[in-house]
Amino acid sequence: MQCDACGKDTVIQIRMEISGEQVTFQRCGFCEAKSWDVADSGELSLEGVLDLVRTTG
Ligand SMILES: [Zn+2]
Secondary structure, eight states, X not given: OOOTTTOOXXXXXXXXXXXXXXXXXXXXXXXXXXXXXETTTEEEOHHHHHHHHHHHO
């Protein structure tokens, strides 16, 4: 998939489950832009993901 920031096709996706939420972490190997996607709630801020992690303990 393409990077939203630089348009390069160098985005890697890492899927994980946090607090029962399917979360996809995307990182561009070229410009290092990062984003998170959550299956239910669409795009999530890094703060939101960290909140989920904290909830999990
Ligand atoms: Zn990029």
